[in-house]
Amino acid sequence: EDQVTQSPEALRLQEGESSSLNCSYTVSGLRGLFWYRQDPGKGPEFLFTLYSAGEEKEKERLKATLTKKESFLHITAPKPEDSATYLCAVQGGSYIPTFGRGTSLIVHP
């Protein structure tokens, strides 16, 4: 059974204070690891897909990395508008995505 554990559950940062979110996973035959951003009352917004260990992707202040056991979402110099819940998901041989519970990020001005 595929499993995804995200930590921390909640994170409070000051504007400009860089940090990382963790996503630990177990999956049979990784097809992809996905990061999403979800604002309250909205559907998840796609951020990144990572396919193999060592892969990295960047978008503005966000950078996602992947190892064989975990993924990190690094946030550099965050701004208040980066406040959201960040979801991690994996997809294995079953083609059914498994989501973590998310990390709720609040960035204070």
Added chain:
Amino acid sequence: GAVVSQHPSWVICKSGTSVKIECRSLDFQATTMFWYRQFPKQSLMLMATSNEGSKATYEQGVEKDKFLINHASLTLSTLTVTSAHPEDSSFYICSASNPGENTDTQYFGPGTRLTVL
């Protein structure tokens, strides 16, 4: 990328009535769509996998007679909550992947907030 829409964005209904939620892929054809349910401050719970032209595959514990899914075309899947009760109140979200991208990335709709009185 890909754009997925949902309608309605919110709905309030009386207990015992049925509610239909539409999920559309706007700029691509989706042979498979997923339906999720999300409770406040919790993650997404997969309800079912909707396959165009065939019966949906439901996750364990999801009543298929209560949550009717129809995927009649490559751009439209519908979820009907039959005889809705207050415990069915939740945030329902659909997703789809774009076969043209050759990836399994799921793109989500904006969600539908269902409140059953």
